[in-house]
Amino acid sequence: MNPDVDPEGPRIPAAADCHDGRERMHAAATAAGKGDTLARYAADYPKGPHDQPQSMCPAFGSLRVGLRMRRTMTILSGSACCVYGLTFTSHFYGARRSVGYVPFNSETLVTGKLFEDIREAVYAQADPTQYDAIVVINLCVPTASGVPLQLLPREIDGVRIVGIDVPGFGVPTHAEAKDVLAGAMLRYARGEAEAGPVAAPRTGVSDRATVTLLGEMFPADPVGIGMMLEPMGLAAGPVVPTREWRELYAALDGAVVAAIHPFYTASVREFEAAGRPVVGSAPVGLDGTAAWLEAIGRAANVSADRIDAAKQRVLPAIQGALARTPIRGRITLSGYEGSELLVARLLIESGADVRYVGSACPKTPWSEPDREWLAARGVHVQFRASLEQDLAAMREFSPQLVIGTTPVVQKAKEARTPALYFTNLISARPLMGPGGAGSLAQVVNAALGNQARFDAMSDFFGETGRGDRAGVWESTPRLRPEFRAETRRQLDKAAKKRKAEEML
């Protein structure tokens, strides 16, 4: 018997949610046998300076990775409210396929029947004509209760079964949750490749050595990267997270891995176990592209001549694009995609005055070249940035444009400052090479030019809809400050009473 497992069973109610005590959930999960998993997450995804950035349910990252893969089914095991939110979000982002769900109640959770139900669901779905893999994701409550997905069969009729725990109290961001699943799949695929021959990619095997690209990016970027690599005799390999199981083998087979997004710690562990060198940063802007080509070329044992040839081919075009589309303005930037430092580099090389970069992701060795470059230019880089830090930067630097997450953008607009939502408007654009330079400038300059519109709108609406006037009213809002004053008076009175009682 596992000494870490509480013999009396899980002690988490079926209706526990993100706001229940994290420590309690963590302790319950540890007692239920998930201690090793949580310890690995704590090492892979270090927290601090505060507990967890404010962002969506982390499990969405894993769910999205599974839903974007061909011939892959994803099944969630969690509270109905969590599953409702996650499926809603996945369809909002165009999943266009079903998300599996194994419901539970207190009884099935406590008696262990939930695991049997999950096993039954997996067997029922494991149809090799439809699926290469089935992903099962334990959300907070089943993780805290120790639902043992590791006991699921590894494979049923050739369909691979990948079970992962993605609790909000163990995985800080949805970005890192992408890594949890990508890492688990790479680990599985590495075992398969080590055991014998595996399927070739659908597009065939490249006749040149390839560079695996780690991190989701705009579809045109891998094409542009391929063109940049060509003079070095290299080709762009698969993008991880992959869109199909068999691409995992090709990804592991790359000569070099480019950690374009720097938070894929578990995936990097698998690449390193496969003997692949990993290079940080990305080909953004002039300095970034030159340094990246140099680093990739060296890691792939390319001669200095060929590295120079690659640089000569692309750098003048990038220089031209940066010069043709300058950005003038003071900008603060924050997001939770992991590409924030790359975007900041590109903005600065375009001429922008960037003062602050906040990222929900942690500091890793693969973001270090970008952090150093930004720090040398006086930019404050905040890893694991909180909403409060992003807003404080906005107040301190009085930017002419704020690029940020939804609540940051909302605050900026309230303060009549033009703002752009990072996830939808910045990270969903090409960033690499000459194409990236021009494309980013277009959207940023258009936003910077919007100040007059913000002023006009703000003057027009005045105080309408602010503070106590917010919401939908059928008549002119009647403010009742006396109610608030009365509540405050009662709270003060109660606090004084409590204090007096404590002193007795």
Ligand code: SF4
């Ligand atoms: S699974 Fe996500 S939504 Fe549900 S309690 Fe955990 S963090 Fe919150």
